[in-house]
Amino acid sequence: MPTNSSLIEPKAINEISYTLYYGTFIHTPSLKELDISFNTIVGVNNLGVIDFIHKNYNPDHHNNMSPVQFFIKNRHFDFIDYSQEPTKFFVPGFIDTHIHASQFPNIGIGLDCPLLDWLNNYTFPLENEFTNSNSTDSKLKFAKDIYSQVIEKTLNNGTTCASYFTTIDPQTTNLFAELLLRFGQRGFVGKVCMDHNETYADYSETFEECIDSMNAIINHLHNLNPQDEILVKPIITPRFAPVCTRDLLFFLGQLSKSHNLPIQTHISENEKEIELVHDLFPDCEDYASVYNKHNLLGESTILAHAIHLTKKERKIIKQKNCSISHCPTSNTFISSGEAPIKKYLYEDEINVSLGTDVSGGFDSSILAIIKHCILVSHHLAMKTKNQKDKLSINDALFMATQGGAQAVGMADQIGTFELGKKFDVQLIDLKSEDSNVDVFDWQLPFKEHHTSIENHKSLSKDEQSKKMFDLLGKWIFSGDDRNCVKVWCNGRLVVNKVRYNHDDRWVMC
Numbered sequence: 001m002p003t004n005s006s007l008i009e010p011k012a013i014n015e016i017s018y019t020l021y022y023g024t025f026i027h028t029p030s031l032k033e034l035d036i037s038f039n040t041i042v043g044v045n046n047l048g049v050i051d052f053i054h055k056n057y058n059p060d061h062h063n064n065m066s067p068v069q070f071f072i073k074n075r076h077f078d079f080i081d082y083s084q085e086p087t088k089f090f091v092p093g094f095i096d097t098h099i100h101a102s103q104f105p106n107i108g109i110g111l112d113c114p115l116l117d118w119l120n121n122y123t124f125p126l127e128n129e130f131t132n133s134n135s136t137d138s139k140l141k142f143a144k145d146i147y148s149q150v151i152e153k154t155l156n157n158g159t160t161c162a163s164y165f166t167t168i169d170p171q172t173t174n175l176f177a178e179l180l181l182r183f184g185q186r187g188f189v190g191k192v193c194m195d196h197n198e199t200y201a202d203y204s205e206t207f208e209e210c211i212d213s214m215n216a217i218i219n220h221l222h223n224l225n226p227q228d229e230i231l232v233k234p235i236i237t238p239r240f241a242p243v244c245t246r247d248l249l250f251f252l253g254q255l256s257k258s259h260n261l262p263i264q265t266h267i268s269e270n271e272k273e274i275e276l277v278h279d280l281f282p283d284c285e286d287y288a289s290v291y292n293k294h295n296l297l298g299e300s301t302i303l304a305h306a307i308h309l310t311k312k313e314r315k316i317i318k319q320k321n322c323s324i325s326h327c328p329t330s331n332t333f334i335s336s337g338e339a340p341i342k343k344y345l346y347e348d349e350i351n352v353s354l355g356t357d358v359s360g361g362f363d364s365s366i367l368a369i370i371k372h373c374i375l376v377s378h379h380l381a382m383k384t385k386n387q388k389d390k391l392s393i394n395d396a397l398f399m400a401t402q403g404g405a406q407a408v409g410m411a412d413q414i415g416t417f418e419l420g421k422k423f424d425v426q427l428i429d430l431k432s433e434d435s436n437v438d439v440f441d442w443q444l445p446f447k448e449h450h451t452s453i454e455n456h457k458s459l460s461k462d463e464q465s466k467k468m469f470d471l472l473g474k475w476i477f478s479g480d481d482r483n484c485v486k487v488w489c490n491g492r493l494v495v496n497k498v499r500y501n502h503d504d505r506w507v508m509c
């Protein structure tokens, strides 16, 4: 955390109620930096904004001039204290930059074929179910069941923001945005655009239908958000070049400019797909050039997969400041390949984030994707015999949080614990009910329910941080949704798995 503490303007004090969270905070302010702060207070106002951070707070050393004491004297606030619980820590909410909400029922299905067959055999038929024109009611019910489940599941896994693909259907896409708001997850809503599906003609739209649908969705979402808050936003989503006409690609590039909307698509996932793009766009030098030619590459473009990029494509992607969404689980499940992410991050300096890519990916948890991206990078390193290809815990955590925030154009609003950012946060408990994580007392960074004197006598700050780092490894490699016990989005508690609050020490003033 860059700032030790900061005090809000006194004039605002009577209008704002606060929650102060006290405990261990862990985040990655930059790619190479992992910050572990014990005994830290983060103050969140009623707009869900962090405007108070105080590190190393010791309640036994009262200093009446300290910002904390100032708060205690002057304000109504809730004080939520986990500072004496070594297996509990706060991390930023995860950001999933590539997930197909509509494909959720297909999780675990379709292991037998590569991308283009997988699309035709499994994916297009399922997405087509959302377009049922015979009965609007049954279509909406079908969509509501699936979409509610995917939002609940991802929130329960600590995803506070996601960039979603839905289907070509506008009505159920609008319903999806409404559900996001109801459940309280921040979301980018991408109606899939595709007006040229040669291999599965049943699932396609005309250019004109796509324009009408996009306009309907943009208008609907414009009116949906609460005042002064953008929680759901449309994202322009050409599915991928092979299913879009040039007219559609041009139109979508223009639409992004005229409405200042982000873009997401797929790129260079599978070798047969790349050949198809060469055949369909012989005038373009490579896959990235197809998108570039149609004004679809910019700083708010998320390119999913990006496994087989050429050096030249990597250069364009960097020049245009696009982000990549790395989807290692999907890339393994449908055997698309191993993206050289370490090179993208450190040689090309491209921003890389993580995506579950449900249902090419079989796990809707970004914690699982963190684990998988590290494992895939180790396999790549064994193949290339280059240790530098291995991703670290820091790299993966950064991609899951601040890298994701940059990908969705919210680097200054979410992704870390910093003044002025939204409180999109998870509380992790390694000893939660039914936890799969085994922790021994000697592995803890400090004693449970210690007195401050005991604590001072124990480990140095560096030793404590090292132990906490090891606990992070335990969380990533043997933890799961059971350890994500609370989730806040925009300051609002949206998941609470703590059955009784007796293990939270609440002090109401």
Ligand SMILES: Nc1nc2[nH]cnc2c(=O)[nH]1
Residues within 6 Å of the ligand: 100, 115, 119, 123, 239, 240, 266, 269, 330, 357, 360
């Ligand atoms: N993984 C994946 N790749 C795609 N390329 C085009 N559409 C898709 C999709 O739905 N999933």
Ligand SMILES: [Zn+2]
Residues within 6 Å of the ligand: 098, 100, 266, 304, 357, 360
């Ligand atoms: Zn995808």
